Amino acid sequence: MTAPKPILTRRDFVRGTVGAALGASLFGVTPQSARTAEARSSSVCVIRDEKALGEGNQVDTAVLQNMLDELLLQFTGQTTPKEAWLSLVKPDDTVGLVATPHLNPTHAELVDLVKAGLIAAGIPENNIRDAQGKPDRPEACTALIALPALKAHWLTGIGTVLKNYITFSGKPSNYHGENNAKLGEIWNLPIVKGKTKLVLVDALRPLCDKGPQPDPRYLWNYNGLIAGTDPVAVETIALKIIEEKRKTFPGGLGPLSPPPLCVEAADKVYNLGTSNMAEIKIKTFGWEKDLLL
Amino acid sequence: MKMSCNASPAQLPQTAGPWSRSAASQHWDAATIFEYINGAGEMYLAYRFAGLDVYLYTAPGRDDILVEIYEMKSPDDAFGLLSSDWGGDPVDLGNQPAQDPSGGRVPPHRALYGAGLLRFCARNLYGRILAYTETPESKEAVLSLGRAIAAGQENPPPPQWINRLPLRLNESWRLKPNRVCFFRSHLILNSVYFLSQKNILNLDQACEAVFAEYECNETSATLPPVKALLIRYPGADRARQAFQRFFEAYLPEYAANRPGDLSAGFQDVYNIEDGWVGCAWHQNHAAILFECPDQQTAQSMLQQVSGEIQRVEDSHDGS
Numbered sequence: 310m311t312a313p314k315p316i317l318t319r320r321d322f323v324r325g326t327v328g329a330a331l332g333a334s335l336f337g338v339t340p341q342s343a344r345t346a347e348a349r350s351s352s353v354c355v356i357r358d359e360k361a362l363g364e365g366n367q368v369d370t371a372v373l374q375n376m377l378d379e380l381l382l383q384f385t386g387q388t389t390p391k392e393a394w395l396s397l398v399k400p401d402d403t404v405g406l407v408a409t410p411h412l413n414p415t416h417a418e419l420v421d422l423v424k425a426g427l428i429a430a431g432i433p434e435n436n437i438r439d440a441q442g443k444p445d446r447p448e449a450c451t452a453l454i455a456l457p458a459l460k461a462h463w464l465t466g467i468g469t470v471l472k473n474y475i476t477f478s479g480k481p482s483n484y485h486g487e488n489n490a491k492l493g494e495i496w497n498l499p500i501v502k503g504k505t506k507l508v509l510v511d512a513l514r515p516l517c518d519k520g521p522q523p524d525p526r527y528l529w530n531y532n533g534l535i536a537g538t539d540p541v542a543v544e545t546i547a548l549k550i551i552e553e554k555r556k557t558f559p560g561g562l563g564p565l566s567p568p569p570l571c572v573e574a575a576d577k578v579y580n581l582g583t584s585n586m587a588e589i590k591i592k593t594f595g596w597e598k599d600l601l602l
Numbered sequence: 603m604k605m606s607c608n609a610s611p612a613q614l615p616q617t618a619g620p621w622s623r624s625a626a627s628q629h630w631d632a633a634t635i636f637e638y639i640n641g642a643g644e645m646y647l648a649y650r651f652a653g654l655d656v657y658l659y660t661a662p663g664r665d666d667i668l669v670e671i672y673e674m675k676s677p678d679d680a681f682g683l684l685s686s687d688w689g690g691d692p693v694d695l696g697n698q699p700a701q702d703p704s705g706g707r708v709p710p711h712r713a714l715y716g717a718g719l720l721r722f723c724a725r726n727l728y729g730r731i732l733a734y735t736e737t738p739e740s741k742e743a744v745l746s747l748g749r750a751i752a753a754g755q756e757n758p759p760p761p762q763w764i765n766r767l768p769l770r771l772n773e774s775w776r777l778k779p780n781r782v783c784f785f786r787s788h789l790i791l792n793s794v795y796f797l798s799q800k801n802i803l804n805l806d807q808a809c810e811a812v813f814a815e816y817e818c819n820e821t822s823a824t825l826p827p828v829k830a831l832l833i834r835y836p837g838a839d840r841a842r843q844a845f846q847r848f849f850e851a852y853l854p855e856y857a858a859n860r861p862g863d864l865s866a867g868f869q870d871v872y873n874i875e876d877g878w879v880g881c882a883w884h885q886n887h888a889a890i891l892f893e894c895p896d897q898q899t900a901q902s903m904l905q906q907v908s909g910e911i912q913r914v915e916d917s918h919d920g921s
Contacts, residue, residue, distance in 0.1 A: 316851040318798040323875040334799065365665070365735055412641060463793050464644055472641070481636075485644055486789060487799045519687065521641045523732065525717035526689065567792040570799060 317490075322568060328577040331570060335491060335578055349588045351542035354384040357533040357596040361513055366530065368418040368513065376534055376595070377422050380509075383594055384536050394430035397506040398452045404432055405440025405450035405504075407473055409458045412521035415511045419534075420456060423509065444479045448500040455508040455540065459515035459547050461527070465489040466569030467551060468521050470508055470544040477501055493575030496540060508543040510535040517554040518562055527562075529554065532596060541575045541582030542589045546602070548572060549586070553601035614657060614669065615750050618743040621659035621667050630654040648787035649682050650675035650807050652726075659743070665735035669747055672728040678761040678810070680723035681712075681784060686794060688780040690714030690721065693745060695752040697724055703759045707767050707814075708782050712757045713748060715741070720748045724755035760784070763810040766832050766910045771816050771903045775828055781815035795829055795892070802851040803888075804844040808836040826877075829892040830907060838864075841886045848890075853879065869908045871900040880904035887911035 314334050321330040356379055360372045381393035398404055404427055408415035428434050440446040440453060447453060455473055462468030464485070471492040475481045478495045495501060512533040519527055531550065537543040548569055555562035576584040583589060591602055616622060628638070631653050635643040638654065646654070652673040659667040674680045685708065692711035702710055713722035718736035722729045731747050733740035761784050769777050783794045786809050788801040794813050797803070805811060811834070815827040835841040842864050849857040856872050869882035871894070878900035880891035889907040894900035 316798055316800045316802060318802070318852050319796055320852065320875055322796075412639065462641065464641065464789065468641060475641075481640065487801065490799060522639060522730070523719075525719055525732070525736065528717075566794065567796045567799075 317570070327568075327570070327573055331490060331574045332578050335574065349583045349585075350590060351537060351539035351583050351588060352384070352590045352592065353535060353537040353539070353542050353546045354380055354592045354594070355512075355533055355535050355546065355600075355602065356380045356383070356594040357531065357600070359532060359596045359598070361532040362530050366514060368416050370418050370422070373416075373418055373513075374422055377419070377426065379594060380534050380536050381426075383592060390426055391430045394426055394432075398427070398430075398432065398454075400431045401436075402432065402452040403436045403438065403450045405438050405447055405453045406456055407440045407447075407453055408456040409473060409511075410441055413458050413460045413514075413516050413523050413528075415456050415458045416513055419509075419511050419513075423454060423456065441473075442476055444477055444498075444500055447474075447477050447504065450504060452506045453501070453504045455505055457508075457510055459510050459512040459531075459535070459550065460520040461516055461518050461551050461565060462520045464567070465492070465571055466565040466567055467544065467548050467572065469510060469547050470540045471496070471571050471575055474501060490570035490574045492571040493541075493579035493581050496575070496581050497579055505540060506538070508535075508537055508540050510543060510547055512547070512550065515551065515554070517551050531599075531601075539582035539589075541572065541584050544572050544575070545584045545586065545589060546591060550601045557599075613750065613753075614747065618659060618667070618747050619739055620661040620664065621743050622661070623657045623659045623669075627655040627657050630656070644789055645686075646672055646683070648785065648790050649679040650786070651679070659747075664737075664740070665733065667740065667743060667747070668730075668732045668734070669751075670730040670732075671751060672730075674726045674728060677723070677726050677758045678784065679786075680726050680728040681757075681760055682786070682790075683728040684712065684714070684721060684723045685783045686785070686790060687721070688714065688782075690716035690719075693720065693722070693748070695722055695724070695745075695748050697752040697754075697756045699757050699759055701759075704764055705769065707764050707769065707777060707779060708760050709779050713752070715745070718744070720744050722748055722752065723757060724752040725757060727751065727755060761810060761812070763832065763834055764812050766907075766913070767812060767814050767830065768906055768910060771828065771830075771906055772899060774818055774820050775816040775903070776819050778815045778817055778827065781813075781827070783813045785811050785813065791831070795831075798851060800851065802848050803833065804835075804840065804847055805833070808840075810834040825895050826893055828894050828903065831888075831890045831892070832907065832911060833888040833890075835886040835888070838886045841883060841888055844888065845883050848881075853881075867908075867912065869904055871897060871904060873897065880907075882908035882911060884908065884912045 317330040317334045378390045385393040385396045387393040457469045457473035474495045575581045630638045655671045657669040693713040693715045695713045718733040720731040731744045814830045817827045818825045867884040871880045878894040880900045882889040
């Protein structure tokens with residue numbers, strides 16, 4: 310007879326034992342302590358431009374194009390956008406773009422610019438697909454570019470990078486409710502694992518509370534893009550921006566509730582990347598006001 | 603599957619200022635709500651949800667106005683949805699309760715507006731009306747639509763279970779009305795006060811629960827608020843099962859000493875990492891206090907809330 314799995318509670322947060330409790334509660338095991346001793350490092354780039362959103366919060370496409378190009382050059386170290394894209398994907402790749410389709414969706418202008426950039430880099434247009442949806446979509450792709458929009462989520466704390474692939478599971482309801490900590494599991498599915506060449510977060514107008522349904526009280530113009538190849542590191546930076554923004558409200562909005570368990574689980578349980586700020590090298594470019602980092 | 607709606611629970615005007623709506627609404631039920639709001643449907647299913655009607659108002663040269671009318675199975679459920687967030691500016695839609703039998707335990711308004719979004723309850727309806735771009739003109743249209751939906755839908759008093767919350771604990775700890783939330787699901791509890799990823803209190807739609815915060819009004823104190831959780835289970839057996847699960851999950855070091863027989867009721871306090879926890883169980887009722895600053899305060903507060911949950915239910919107490 311096996312012992313029941315321990316249950317993660319508020320007390321684990323107070324004790325600082327969330328990582329161990331997550332592993333135990335999800336799998337009945339303690340995460341490998343040896344792995345935590347490995348030297349890890351991930352880079353995340355953030356670029357902002359005060360003029361990215363104009364009147365009525367309309368996207369200035371020319372400004373966004375400059376932001377995207379600069380971000381790619383800085384992140385990849387290449388000298389042209391074409392070289393930058395080709396350092397991430399191969400000309401014969403079938404590239405799936407995975408945007409957030411609704412409830413504070415990814416700006417269509419960003420998706421269009423990414424697609425145009427890939428075409429300009431030599432990827433045939435018919436090899437670039439909308440991969441958001443059922444499992445057959447990522448399965449048909451050899452490379453994925455995650456394009457989530459930044460938002461807090463009432464059920465998972467944050468609903469940005471990790472949650473963006475939920476439909477790839479084929480059973481999104483398996484990751485609802487108390488099972489949302491397991492979202493990282495989806496990134497290790499054979500149809501997904503190793504395919505994500507870039508995580509590019511639309512942080513133009515994020516939502517810092519009450520998501521995913523839009524509540525304009527908590528939307529603000531951050532005018533930013535966030536990029537990296539480590540989904541957990543990118544999510545961690547996205548989370549930091551959300552948490553810092555919440556502190557700016559009168560009296561503060563308090564910590565995210567429920568806490569974003571999926572982020573630490575993606576690191577400690579699913580080994581997708583690092584959620585440790587000390588292991589993330591943040592490079593910021595452009596508009597510095599209210600950077601929140 | 604998306605369906606058009608033949609009979610909306612509310613009568614909406616064809617126009618609101620320069621905005622006009624399409625003839626039919628989109629209707630969603632419990633089986634299809636995730637097709638409309640994947641990732642947020644649980645919030646409505648956590649209460650007793652009957653259906654959702656969605657209307658889009660459009661106007662040339664202006665951003666759209668989205669009207670969502672959630673039909674709940676009781677006014678308590680519509681109230682519960684509003685109570686998860688008391689932020690925003692109070693608005694009178696003309697359907698305020700005639701009096702407040704809660705004695706000030708919750709804010710008096712049932713409609714709140716902020717930055718283009720109106721949220722309100724109207725009898726068993728919960729409404730969200732969102733102007734994607736806020737202007738004086740769109741605000742007036744949003745409010746006029748809210749008034750149209752609320753017309754003739756006078757709000758009843760808040761859920762009776764809320765009245766078990768003391769207005770003060772130990773004299774110096776005062777209830778914060780804007781931190782009172784009525785709910786039935788651990789998912790909602792976790793959104794206002796995270797307790798556990800699992801449903802360790804065995805909550806479901808047959809339960810009534812209220813979460814509240816009490817702040818210390820002694821000026822020299824900088825103590826965090828005490829959190830109170832009062833639950834009414836549908837029966838004593840359900841309460842006893844929840845008692846057992848809560849101790850095993852949240853207070854495992856004390857679980858071995860918990861009584862097996864709750865017929866005479868139970869109350870005790872425990873010291874954990876973030877303060878003292880007080881627990882009281884009586885028949886099908888439970889009260890739990892979190893983050894009490896010390897043992898004496900916890901015992902005193904628990905004595906008070908324990909008395910409230912032992913109070914015999916009368917005909918005005920909603921059972």
